[in-house]
Amino acid sequence: MDKRVALTQSLAIFALCVGVVLPGYAFAQAADVPYVPTPMAVVEAMLNIAKVGPDDFVIDLGSGDGRIVIAAAKKYGARGFGVDLDGALVSQARREAARQGVTERVAFHARNLFITDIDQATVLTSYLFPRVNMQLRPRIFGELRPGTRIVSHEFDFGNWKPDAHVHVPVPGKPYGPPASEVYLWIVPANAAGTWQWRSAVDGALIECELTLDQTFQMLEGSARAGGKPARIQSATLNGNEVLVVLVAEVNGHELRQELSGRIEGDTIRGKSRAAGADSDWQATRVVRGKINIDA
Ligand SMILES: C[S@@+](CC[C@H](N)C(=O)[O-])C[C@H]1O[C@@H](n2cnc3c(N)ncnc32)[C@H](O)[C@@H]1O
Secondary structure, three states: OOHHHHHHHHHHHHHHHHHHHOOOOHHHOOOOOOOOOOOHHHHHHHHHHOOOOOOOEEEEEOOOOOHHHHHHHHHHOOEEEEEEOOHHHHHHHHHHHHHOOOOOOEEEEEOOHHHOOOOOOOEEEEOOOHHHHHHHHHHHHHHOOOOOEEEEEOOOOOOOOOOEEEEEEOOOOOOOOOEEEEEEEEOOOOOOEEEEEEEEEOOEEEEEEEEEEEEOOEEEEEEEEOOEEEEEEEEEEEOOEEEEEEEEEEOOEEEEEEEEEEEEOOEEEEEEEEOOEEEEEEEEEEEEOOEEOOO
16 A cells, blocks of 8 residues: 555544544534624623622633623623633633733633533533533533532523523624523532421420422422421522421411521521521431432
């Protein structure tokens, strides 16, 4: 075989192997989503819905010209970084960050979003196709701290119901209808399992138990108080903050308990409000459950 043909074939096989074996590398990958910049009015709505502030670390996956991270730093004093496969866009974002005087607080990397560490984020932003969001979903639950806000322009995360949503009119939008959707999700703590505590009722302590099933941030389950079934009137979770309203029959009368607290590992510490009186509330998890994210 001609030496040049052999060399070309070897290079082709090498390139194929690199593309298959190391798909994370920017040079081996085509963009999963084309570059379309988020209109500035929508960037503003995204930062607002997440209530971005100076303590936040914003990561934009597929950051384009860097506008989301730059606006978060410039207007709200946040820090953060963006990653994009397109080196020219990364250079443009760096130049723009310098022009806007925020280079101390932001960085842009030519990197595949699928191999980007995201655990530093307190706010994760994206304008990516649903297919890409769905690939990221297990990482959001596995790698991000409870309370981290996820903000997406236009596309959702399948059956993970958003915690908030705004419709943003964009007159003169250069593509599609003259409006955009902005969605917010808050990464929930794991509240699943069985929790126990004691409540003071009529001068005596009664044993209470709450068993929670969790799908994303949604809670349902069953409860007992004083050895009898109790009704869960509502149960909500916002990051680490849990709020449960229980209605139980104790000593022949209906007792409504409003329990609010913060989940830290297998302990909830907070307040219990019953019959108009507040007291400290501490519950301990005796059986740990799993968040269902495959629903
Ligand atoms: C729709 S644009 C959004 C740009 C920017 N986030 C904004 O909202 O203005 C999507 C960006 O993701 C980048 N991208 C696509 N696939 C990527 C990947 N696997 N890793 C990193 N960036 C990617 C594209 O180059 C493009 O700049």
